[in-house]
Amino acid sequence: MKITIVAGARPNFIKIAPIIKSIQKKENEGANISFRLVHTGQHYDKNLSDTFFEELNIPQPNSNLEVKSGSQSQQTAAIMVAFEQELIDNPCDLVLVVGDVNSTMACALVAKKMNLKVAHVEAGIRSGDMTMPEEINRIVTDSITDYFFTTSETASENLLKYGADPKQIHFVGNVMIDTLMQNLGRIQKPDFWETYDLETGNYIILTLHRPSNVDEEASLQKLLLGIDALANGKKVIFPVHPRTKAILENTNIDFKNIIYVEPQGYLAFMYLIKNSFAVITDSGGISEETTVLGIPCFTMRTTTERPETTTIGTNVLVGISIENLEKEFHLFLQNGKRNGGIPNLWDGKASERIIDILLTL
Known part of the structure; x- marks a missing residue:
């Protein structure tokens, strides 16, 4: 064959x-x-x-x-x-x-x-x-x-x-989980770990790339300012997708907590996810990996093609407004991690x- x-x-x-x-x-x-x-x-x-x-x-x-x-x-x-x-x-x-x-x-x-x-x-x-x-x-x-x-x-x-x-x-x-399990023993700190004094469980990972979140400069700025505020002193590591980088190049916002970094390779990115406090994303696939790793995940979309990550796993669907994200994130801070499991197979x-x-x- x-x-x-x-x-x-x-x-x-x-x-x-x-x-x-x-x-x-x-x-x-x-x-x-x-x-x-x-x-x-x-x-x-x-x-x-x-x-x-x-x-x-x-x-x-x-x-x-x-x-x-x-x-x-x-x-x-x-x-x-x-x-x-x-x-x-x-x-x-x-x-x-x-x-x-x-x-x-x-x-x-x-x-x-x-x-x-x-x-x-x-x-x-x-x-x-x-x-x-x-x-x-x-x-x-x-x-x-x-x-x-x-x-x-x-x-x-x-x-x-x-x-x-x-x-x-x-x-x-x-198969995404196959790759995760085959490489967990190989994940590695990114080069900037010491530069930004990162500590396990004390930073947030942010990824944004969907047009509904990043294509309008004003709404993207509002979203980032809201995330910067809710981080409450925790560093927010933001690997900037090329689509998003092009829009942000014209902005001059001085964020207190958000740190821009380059897109990461698989091993460094999985290290960041595994050792994070929480993840804020508009990706579908990341919610699968956070589910298996037991990391709280907040997905900035109104729908998901991976419902098992919300019903069984650690993912919360929060929509695309900063207000919804703030509400769900504060509930998480109040109540702690939700008890998530790993889907069948x-x-x-x-x-x-x-x-x-x-x-x-």
């Missing part, structure tokens, strides 16, 4: 790392399986791309399509054109896509038009928010997928509602299950 694995953006790299390890293990045991890794180039900043390959021991891609940035349509179209040629030059039996970025949808479409089977890892997750490009990517990808690998029972149920064949749905767990073995299943199909 020849598998072409597609990765295009930071979350993809974290998800493919354990899948590749599982394929290599089976290959070494004599199984008839091999892979070709294609990097679409959707994320091309070193801290959002190359660093993850180095730190997670992902082999260098067999091909880099180097599509880089552009509008949603421009980027998707460029990926499709380049990936079609990639598959013509390098035939395979199966295309495996992960997550919900433009590369996921674009490469799934190309594969199906070339009559190839498609496997989607992290299939079935839904936010219900059609203003999110990722939600459209999820729906389109799942509408043409042959083999669905889900992170939760809820995701599997979502696919059934959409009319997917139950025999094609495989609840395997969360988030045990570090999801990628092994995926490859075992693919070998039987």
Whole structure:
């Protein structure tokens, strides 16, 4: 079985790392399986791309399509054109896509038009928010997928509602957690730990990148000033996404607690998360890692495609207003951490299950 694995953006790299390890293990045991890794180039900043390959021991891609940035349509179209040629030059039996970025949808479409089977890892997750490009990517990808690998029972149920064949749905767990568990012993202090006198349990991590939170300069300033105030003397470490950095470059606010840092590699970022007091984010994936690590997480969105992080885990959905965040954060300060658990099959073995299943199909 020849598998072409597609990765295009930071979350993809974290998800493919354990899948590749599982394929290599089976290959070494004599199984008839091999892979070709294609990097679409959707994320091309070193801290959002190359660093993850180095730190997670992902082999260098067999091909880099180097599509880089552009509008949603421009980027998707460029990926499709380049990936079609990639598959013509390098035939395979199966295309495996992960997550919900433009590369996921674009490469799934190309594969199906070339009559190839498609496997989607992290299939079935839904936010219900059609203003999110990722939600459209999820729906389109799942509408043409042959083999669905889900992170939760809820995701599997979502696919059934959409009319997917139950025999094609495989609840395997969360490959993001595979990567976390495989690397917990390797996480490392970031270079600035001593510079800013950081102490375990005494700082907050902040990440913001969604258009609803960062595209309007005035609302972004209001949000940051509110977070700076609620930190109440605790340092707020803010790895600034390139999208957000471009907007902040024109501001001259003197924050008391917020500290800008560069985007971090996986090992340093997980060290920061694991040792933090709390996390404020608008990311979906971070709420999975905080759930497993038992770190309070406040997600600045009105919806989540990972409801298990709020029902079972440590995540609280706070909407996009600073007032809601302040309310929920003060409740946390009053009452302490909520008792969170770890969702079913988030045990570090999801990628092994995926490859075992693919070998039987």
